[in-house]
Amino acid sequence: MNILVCVKQVPDTTEIKIDPVTNTLIREGVPSIVNTFDGYALEIAARVRDKNGGTITILTMGPEQAKKAIKECLAVGADKGVLLSDRAFGGSDTLATSYVLSRAVRHLEGRLGCFDVVFCGKQAIDGDTGQVGPELAAHLGRPQVTYASDVEVVDGELRVKRESDEGYDIISCPTPAVVTVVKTAYEPRNPTIKGKLAANRAEIPTLTAADFEIDTSLCGLNGSPTKVKKTYTPARGGKVVKIQESDASKSAAALMAMLSDAKIL
Amino acid sequence: MKYQYTELQQELRQMAKDFAIKEIAPYFKEYDVKGEFPRELFEKYHEAGYTTMMIPEEYGGQGLGCLDCVLINEMLGQYGDVGFLASAGSGELSMMPVIIGGTQDQIQRYGDVIITGGHAAFSLTEPDSGSDAASIRTTAVRDGDYYVLNGRKCFVTSGGIADIYTVLATVDRSKGTRGITCFMIERDTPGLSVGKEEDKMGLRLSNTTDLIFDNCRVPAANRVGDEGMGFKIAMKNLDRSRPVGSIGAVSIAQAAIDHALKYAKERKTFGKPLIENQAIAFMLADMQIQCEAARNLVYRCAENIDKGIYDSEFGSIVKTFCGDMVMDVTVNAVQIFGGYGYSREYPVEKLMRDAKIFAIFEGANQIQRIVISRAMMKRDLNALKD
Amino acid sequence: MSFEGYRDLWVFIETHRGQAKSVGYELLTPGRALADRAGYKLVAVIIGKNIGAAAARAIEHGADTAIVVDGDIYDVYNTDAVSLALLALIDKYKPDTVLFGATNNGRDAGPRVACALKTGLTADCTGLDIDAETGNILWTRPAFGGNLMAQIQCPDTRPQMGTVRPGVFKKTAPDAARSGNVISEDVSVDPAQIRTRVVDSIREVAEAVNLDEAEIIVSGGRGVGGPEGFAAIRLLADTLGGVVGASRAAVDAGWIPHAHQVGQTGKTVGPKVYIACGISGAIQHLAGMSGSDTIIAVNRDPDAPIFEFAHYGIVGDLFEVIPRLAEEYRKMKA
Numbered sequence: 001m002n003i004l005v006c007v008k009q010v011p012d013t014t015e016i017k018i019d020p021v022t023n024t025l026i027r028e029g030v031p032s033i034v035n036t037f038d039g040y041a042l043e044i045a046a047r048v049r050d051k052n053g054g055t056i057t058i059l060t061m062g063p064e065q066a067k068k069a070i071k072e073c074l075a076v077g078a079d080k081g082v083l084l085s086d087r088a089f090g091g092s093d094t095l096a097t098s099y100v101l102s103r104a105v106r107h108l109e110g111r112l113g114c115f116d117v118v119f120c121g122k123q124a125i126d127g128d129t130g131q132v133g134p135e136l137a138a139h140l141g142r143p144q145v146t147y148a149s150d151v152e153v154v155d156g157e158l159r160v161k162r163e164s165d166e167g168y169d170i171i172s173c174p175t176p177a178v179v180t181v182v183k184t185a186y187e188p189r190n191p192t193i194k195g196k197l198a199a200n201r202a203e204i205p206t207l208t209a210a211d212f213e214i215d216t217s218l219c220g221l222n223g224s225p226t227k228v229k230k231t232y233t234p235a236r237g238g239k240v241v242k243i244q245e246s247d248a249s250k251s252a253a254a255l256m257a258m259l260s261d262a263k264i265l
Numbered sequence: 266m267k268y269q270y271t272e273l274q275q276e277l278r279q280m281a282k283d284f285a286i287k288e289i290a291p292y293f294k295e296y297d298v299k300g301e302f303p304r305e306l307f308e309k310y311h312e313a314g315y316t317t318m319m320i321p322e323e324y325g326g327q328g329l330g331c332l333d334c335v336l337i338n339e340m341l342g343q344y345g346d347v348g349f350l351a352s353a354g355s356g357e358l359s360m361m362p363v364i365i366g367g368t369q370d371q372i373q374r375y376g377d378v379i380i381t382g383g384h385a386a387f388s389l390t391e392p393d394s395g396s397d398a399a400s401i402r403t404t405a406v407r408d409g410d411y412y413v414l415n416g417r418k419c420f421v422t423s424g425g426i427a428d429i430y431t432v433l434a435t436v437d438r439s440k441g442t443r444g445i446t447c448f449m450i451e452r453d454t455p456g457l458s459v460g461k462e463e464d465k466m467g468l469r470l471s472n473t474t475d476l477i478f479d480n481c482r483v484p485a486a487n488r489v490g491d492e493g494m495g496f497k498i499a500m501k502n503l504d505r506s507r508p509v510g511s512i513g514a515v516s517i518a519q520a521a522i523d524h525a526l527k528y529a530k531e532r533k534t535f536g537k538p539l540i541e542n543q544a545i546a547f548m549l550a551d552m553q554i555q556c557e558a559a560r561n562l563v564y565r566c567a568e569n570i571d572k573g574i575y576d577s578e579f580g581s582i583v584k585t586f587c588g589d590m591v592m593d594v595t596v597n598a599v600q601i602f603g604g605y606g607y608s609r610e611y612p613v614e615k616l617m618r619d620a621k622i623f624a625i626f627e628g629a630n631q632i633q634r635i636v637i638s639r640a641m642m643k644r645d646l647n648a649l650k651d
Numbered sequence: 652m653s654f655e656g657y658r659d660l661w662v663f664i665e666t667h668r669g670q671a672k673s674v675g676y677e678l679l680t681p682g683r684a685l686a687d688r689a690g691y692k693l694v695a696v697i698i699g700k701n702i703g704a705a706a707a708r709a710i711e712h713g714a715d716t717a718i719v720v721d722g723d724i725y726d727v728y729n730t731d732a733v734s735l736a737l738l739a740l741i742d743k744y745k746p747d748t749v750l751f752g753a754t755n756n757g758r759d760a761g762p763r764v765a766c767a768l769k770t771g772l773t774a775d776c777t778g779l780d781i782d783a784e785t786g787n788i789l790w791t792r793p794a795f796g797g798n799l800m801a802q803i804q805c806p807d808t809r810p811q812m813g814t815v816r817p818g819v820f821k822k823t824a825p826d827a828a829r830s831g832n833v834i835s836e837d838v839s840v841d842p843a844q845i846r847t848r849v850v851d852s853i854r855e856v857a858e859a860v861n862l863d864e865a866e867i868i869v870s871g872g873r874g875v876g877g878p879e880g881f882a883a884i885r886l887l888a889d890t891l892g893g894v895v896g897a898s899r900a901a902v903d904a905g906w907i908p909h910a911h912q913v914g915q916t917g918k919t920v921g922p923k924v925y926i927a928c929g930i931s932g933a934i935q936h937l938a939g940m941s942g943s944d945t946i947i948a949v950n951r952d953p954d955a956p957i958f959e960f961a962h963y964g965i966v967g968d969l970f971e972v973i974p975r976l977a978e979e980y981r982k983m984k985a
Contacts, residue, residue: 225771
């Protein structure tokens, strides 16, 4: 299997704190990590590769320091990686981002052959849109399966376990395809010393807009149909009715009385 | 202190820390109570490469230098469990004598065991021979293409789980250390059996047993180096493994300091945090001073080894300082925790139990002082110390 | 910028075996308000099989018109079938705005369609408004795990599209007196264009975990202490007629399946009542439940962050409090 995994370097949103005075995000000192769901996508990809043979290429778009994310992927089983970096790509919304990725995929396929599967995380934990995967599939004109928690290859087709409201569906999907991944039942593998050493030595090529065929008017802010009008930090609550009676029965009775009075229950 | 780790070293440390927090820390308490080596934790540990760090790449190892290995072990111990590391890391430390004195074939055979996730144990100590290695009584008598071993070993780290052993026995007791010979012995060799398992005070995740040789027939091809070379090999091995042995003390001490510091900042007495009492603050400062000094000694010792400088006297100094330091620091950590420090619910009593061994094993701190003072006696006071 | 020929506000109503997802009807509420302000018709677009009843209900809940596409291939959700049908309809009618429920399927089809149209789609919105000056929809959505809110607009392309989080808006009481057009559209999709196929559908048999549509959710976290601790949570959920949820800590510990997880790596929910038991209130969890109407927290730690978000809080041991809450509720109903 010739596999591509798209990853994004994101701030670790679990480490983000709110400045209590200004009520704004404190971004300084927040570590950058490989988007959690992309990590799950890579683990599924690695399992597919380990079982069926093949190669895993990592593709990421971002500034030079995003190479660190690629190296982290190399330490947990990816074979090689490519960085997409150009000022023209900055400020892209999901449509523009997926366009750039789709052009890069086509370019890489010219050299590496068609990717049987392009894996993405279901969403990035900073933007939380979950749209780049399906839009990439649409740009490439390939079938997609979203919200996958496992993938197997059966008779050259993908069998994807896809989350549904009641449980899950097993979906068959021909290749080439795009699959977006939720949290897997298994934990992603730990990085190995060998992987770290190899990642440390690896040269990560950077592709700029000049390196492949791309219409830069469709990239970046200009190529983005959605515009951010403003951002703000949501107001915090702080109006809790706290009940702390002398024992649990009294607390429970007090709460139920309040909920009943307020016609909540 | 700010250390100038390379980017790779930083990443390896971060990786080791993450691993320890995720794969070791949640489990060690349970195994400390049971006094058992957690085999189920070992598989992931091995897969990540932590069991083969110093084995050269051509034998399938990671080929890391001594300092890299120390930096990684420091994190694994500080955030994981040093007892676990003692048994889990026993494989490559037991293989080192073979790398030092063995043939290509022997290194390959030993490496195959370790690389595939097997265990190994190094065995020198006997019931009547601890620091006094010259008096070992386990004998190896040549019989055609075999040596026949008889005797009893004790305090063998990983003795009960090893697939292969590095064993020192004497071919001629009258020759003292010059009779000591090194053998590599597979677990299933007839005449070799595992004796009782020690129920230890600390490092309770490590497996420690007796080994019994009863007419154990070892092929002559398993002799590592020449007859009588065993002691030299063992000493060379010790020179090389000092930093890896001693960094565990730094890990334990730093873990104890971190716990104590956190507690001293959170715990309030007489209306203010503990740490705002100078008596407590200065204790913490002294603990960090000692620990930082020890860390620097270990790092320097490891750097020397990476440069090919093997200095037994310095090794003894490092070992002794670390062994004394970790006990002092952990005793004080328990003191800062007060009654809670004495409770098994809190982490520091375990660290104090784990600490004690560092002044005992690999040559008690008393014997180290003999080594150091003897070297001092020989010193030419007029010469510039090299 | 003027968008010649684009008009009306569409709500895509997702169906499964003829049954509409609740979020579709919910979106008719803000859809109605926005359409009225813009002078547009509110159109429910329903794709599925045997969906006549769903179309009638959409009108009762506020739609002026229902466009229905009925066919075997739409019985269960299929990315290609639904996107192709939507594209054909959008091409024909040129809606100004399209709303999807931010369910797994809504977030699967939405970007597929938006990309084909090269238009903007705003994900997982929790607020909708119209910019009085430009007439653009102002889409409000959380990012950074709920730490940041962003207001987005799509000024230069049409249709403007967004997916909207379930549970944020409440459906109106059905009004049987309302009348509207039901337009049947026959969209023929070439079977060769349908590339994926559901080969098996597994219901997690133990219980249906329909967090999306639950009105009451009782969730357990680290404080529940173990799988057996969820018995107390389940008892209260059953008593209140609710569904059991869980925090990531409880799921990661293996105490309860992932299907129950609420939060950034689980489901985003918006029930009428959310009872968080032994959940400290990590931002990732809050991101998934802060849209609930009433949040009740039970926690031993009076300083737990969950109390900053809760409307009611009991400081105490959940194993003492929870059974007594169930008891009090039974007494109240008796």
